[in-house]
Amino acid sequence: xxxxxxxxxxxxxxxxxxxxxxxxxxxxxxxxxxxxxxxxxxxxxxxxxxxxxxxxxxxxxxxxxxxxxxxxxxxxxxxxxxxxxxxxxxxxxxxxxxxxxxxxxxxxxxxxxxxxxxxxxxxxxxxxxxxxxxxxxxxxxxxxxxxxxxxxxxxxxxxxxxxxxxxxxxxxxxxxxxxxxxxxxxxxxxxxxxxxxxxxxxxxxxxxxxxxxxxxxxxxxxxxxxxxxxxxxxxxxxxxxxxxxxxxxxxxxxxxxxxxxxxxxxxxxxxxxxxxxxxxxxxxxxxxxxxxxxxxxxxxxxxxxxxxxxxxxxxxxxxxxxxxxxxxxxxxxxxxxxxxxxxxxxxxxxxxxxxxxxxxxxxxxxxxxxxxxxxxxxxxxxxxxxxxxxxxxxxxxxxxxxxxxxxxxxxxxxx
Ligand code: FCB
Numbered sequence: 001x002x003x004x005x006x007x008x009x010x011x012x013x014x015x016x017x018x019x020x021x022x023x024x025x026x027x028x029x030x031x032x033x034x035x036x037x038x039x040x041x042x043x044x045x046x047x048x049x050x051x052x053x054x055x056x057x058x059x060x061x062x063x064x065x066x067x068x069x070x071x072x073x074x075x076x077x078x079x080x081x082x083x084x085x086x087x088x089x090x091x092x093x094x095x096x097x098x099x100x101x102x103x104x105x106x107x108x109x110x111x112x113x114x115x116x117x118x119x120x121x122x123x124x125x126x127x128x129x130x131x132x133x134x135x136x137x138x139x140x141x142x143x144x145x146x147x148x149x150x151x152x153x154x155x156x157x158x159x160x161x162x163x164x165x166x167x168x169x170x171x172x173x174x175x176x177x178x179x180x181x182x183x184x185x186x187x188x189x190x191x192x193x194x195x196x197x198x199x200x201x202x203x204x205x206x207x208x209x210x211x212x213x214x215x216x217x218x219x220x221x222x223x224x225x226x227x228x229x230x231x232x233x234x235x236x237x238x239x240x241x242x243x244x245x246x247x248x249x250x251x252x253x254x255x256x257x258x259x260x261x262x263x264x265x266x267x268x269x270x271x272x273x274x275x276x277x278x279x280x281x282x283x284x285x286x287x288x289x290x291x292x293x294x295x296x297x298x299x300x301x302x303x304x305x306x307x308x309x310x311x312x313x314x315x316x317x318x319x320x321x322x323x324x325x326x327x328x329x330x331x332x333x334x335x336x337x338x339x340x341x342x343x344x345x346x347x348x349x350x351x352x353x354x355x356x357x358x359x360x361x362x363x364x365x366x367x368x369x370x371x372x373x374x375x376x377x378x379x380x381x382x383x384x385x386x387x388x389x390x391x392x393x394x395x396x397x398x399x400x401x402x403x404x405x406x407x408x409x410x411x412x413x414x415x
Pocket of ligand 1: 016019179180183236329367374375383
């Protein structure tokens with residue numbers, strides 16, 4: 001069967017500055033230095049035996065230091081050549097705030113020039129840039145002021161955004177202000193796993209409010225400079241199902257979880273979205289009060305279950321907003337590359353079904369173009385369409401990338 005996608009559909013992959021560029025200095029790099037030893041020691045308790053055996057790098061502290069990462073900062077042209085050869089017509093990446101404004105109020109024109117070259121390199125290859133302005137990392141001075149917990153965060157963020165958009169706005173049509181605000185809220189301020197490792201109900205409330213305010217202010221700033229541009233937030237949306245379908249308590253737990261993870265941020269930023277997004281990784285079964293199980297028949301190297309149909313249900317729910325929708329991330333860690341092609345096709349099949357039923361989906365970005373630095377997990381999870389040899393930095397296109405390329409080039413999924 002041939003499933004045809006709408007004309008002009010954006011096909012590509014996503015990356016983020018901190019995970020691929022190398023050579024950054026920000027709140028995460030500082031945290032990595034302070035925590036690498038501990039993370040290596042804890043790997044034995046965190047991961048299952050098969051994962052420990054398959055990925056012994058997790059026991060080494062250097063796994064947890066982003067360092068030179070993929071050196072994409074210097075090799076972006078080579079990487080975009082690969083994306084082009086794979087039939088992509090769009091690419092999502094992020095601008096690193098700590099490069100643009102390394103000290104409060106001191107903006108670095110050289111770094112703007114760098115990203116101008118990045119955008120130009122994409123355009124020269126026929127790739128539409130989809131630009132994220134904040135993919136979790138903060139300049140150290142922003143961290144010292146309290147990061148997103150600080151009342152000042154929205155002002156500082158929107159000032160940085162204004163600077164970037166004044167300089168680069170002419171060549172960018174799509175901006176994502178923030179990446180996955182709720183992931184930061186949960187992992188940094190509720191569970192305490194990511195910097196600044198808090199577990200505070202009050203901090204959660206503050207960060208929710210400040211990140212929403214940051215988006216709202218940035219949205220207005222961008223539109224003041226360029227009214228025709230398209231702005232959104234790159235949101236993670238999880239699918240939830242009650243563990244026991246006849247349990248009222250499980251259904252109640254579902255409602256609460258769904259509200260905080262998928263709905264509240266959209267509510268706080270209402271009317272400030274030109275498009276909506278979905279970053280889909282999790283099909284969660286929830287048991288009261290909050291136990292979550294996302295395993296499936298087939299799972300990724302991180303043991304995240306693969307359930308493509310969850311994305312369809314999420315898209316159907318977004319239909320009511322009547323906005324264009326982009327899948328700004330969807331992917332899996334799969335070092336053997338024996339599940340990736342089916343993963344992509346499976347999700348695209350369900351996306352296509354949603355489109356047929358009237359959902360206005362306009363693009364898909366696989367996470368990720370390259371293997372990269374997966375935050376507190378480090379380098380062992382392999383998400384890339386392209387494999388990176390971290391010793392030599394050699395790039396090797398995985399077989400699944402060619403399968404995805406066929407779809408991108410023809411705008412058709414054959415199943
Ligand atoms: C998403 C993040 C992205 C990457 C993938 C695996 O939540 O936005 O940076 O880590 O997960």
